Amino acid sequence: MRVAATDLTVLAGGVGAARFLQGVCDCVDRSRITVVGNVGDDLDVHGLHVSPDLDTVLYTLTGEIDEERGWGVRGDTPRALERARSLGADAWFWLGDLDIGLHMARTEWLAAGEPLSVATERLGRALGLGLRLVPATDDPLRTMVELDAGEVDFQTYYVRRGHADAVRGLRFAGAESARPAPGVIEALAAPVVVIAPSNPLISIGPILAVPGVRRALEQRPGRAVAVSPIVAGEALRGPAADMLRTLGHDPSPVGVAALYAGLVDSLVIDERDADLAAGIRRLGIEPVVAPAIMRDAASRRALAAAALEAGGLAVAVA
Ligand code: FO1
Numbered sequence: 001m002r003v004a005a006t007d008l009t010v011l012a013g014g015v016g017a018a019r020f021l022q023g024v025c026d027c028v029d030r031s032r033i034t035v036v037g038n039v040g041d042d043l044d045v046h047g048l049h050v051s052p053d054l055d056t057v058l059y060t061l062t063g064e065i066d067e068e069r070g071w072g073v074r075g076d077t078p079r080a081l082e083r084a085r086s087l088g089a090d091a092w093f094w095l096g097d098l099d100i101g102l103h104m105a106r107t108e109w110l111a112a113g114e115p116l117s118v119a120t121e122r123l124g125r126a127l128g129l130g131l132r133l134v135p136a137t138d139d140p141l142r143t144m145v146e147l148d149a150g151e152v153d154f155q156t157y158y159v160r161r162g163h164a165d166a167v168r169g170l171r172f173a174g175a176e177s178a179r180p181a182p183g184v185i186e187a188l189a190a191p192v193v194v195i196a197p198s199n200p201l202i203s204i205g206p207i208l209a210v211p212g213v214r215r216a217l218e219q220r221p222g223r224a225v226a227v228s229p230i231v232a233g234e235a236l237r238g239p240a241a242d243m244l245r246t247l248g249h250d251p252s253p254v255g256v257a258a259l260y261a262g263l264v265d266s267l268v269i270d271e272r273d274a275d276l277a278a279g280i281r282r283l284g285i286e287p288v289v290a291p292a293i294m295r296d297a298a299s300r301r302a303l304a305a306a307a308l309e310a311g312g313l314a315v316a317v318a
Helices: 015-027 052-061 079-086 097-111 116-127 154-160 200-208 213-218 240-246 253-259 271-282 297-310
Strands: 008-012 033-037 043-045 048-050 132-135 142-147 150-153 169-173 192-195 223-227 266-269 286-289
Touching: 008 015, 008 200, 015 033, 015 052, 015 297, 033 052, 043 154, 048 097, 052 116, 052 132, 079 097, 097 116, 116 132, 142 154, 142 200, 150 154, 169 200, 192 297, 200 213, 200 240, 200 253, 223 297, 253 266, 253 271, 266 271, 266 297, 271 286, 286 297
Parallel strands: 008 033, 008 192, 033 132, 192 223, 223 266, 266 286
Antiparallel strands: 043 048, 142 150, 142 169
């Protein structure tokens, strides 16, 4: 497969990454961007293959997203789900009717033997995404979460159990034999690579666990910048802070920097964490202080511009 050169690659998890990417798309033409997405959260449910993080990026950047929840399609209805429940199905994972339609298309293509990367490209093209969205791998890779009650798959931990359990360990099942999807390693040779403000353990971790990805980032020819998903000791969204703590990491931008040491040149941190700059610099990473809370389009754009400028990309922000 011939892969066109990309100017900017973003490693992305779910909701936080998608919102950050909205800002990136305000600063850089979509034709210049490749997004490498997490598939550790993927699940097979009711016979359908669901890729929540890829879909969150897809729906957010095509304007279909339910902004309030951060995932799923705005205004979607649960008629199919309710019907299934009324018939006795164990429908614990919320799927709207329109969303189900997308999963049906993807599942059909996968069953016909297409790789996930091709199915994702087809969905992106059909919905007018305009940038290249690539799963980290086409091979099965699932994040497994160790709880006091035993090991469960990611969505059982996150949705079914409401991410209320203390996380004792993480395992990326299938990672050892997974291969990077076509274009992933090439994309890491972009002049600028940005790690979006996503959970470093469960959103970026599965991407880095694909053999060859971490090394490609370590040996990058360009510049790499991460954006801290932790601000003032709290996660922008989700259970990242608690998870860092229970797994023995510092739930602060310094802890994030320690996880990314050797992988990035700079880390964007919020103004409230400016006093942590020296600790980050000691890890060999240049701290860049910028407002990191993404409230609206303007703040998403400003955060993206700060990250891109740290990577040396000239951006024209309106
Ligand atoms: N999150 C929930 O909290 N409850 C759900 O029932 C749920 C369903 C769902 C369906 C499709 C989809 O694309 C995302 C969905 N999410 C749901 C969000 C998803 O579990 C998480 O945002 C990510 O996996 C974490 O990055």
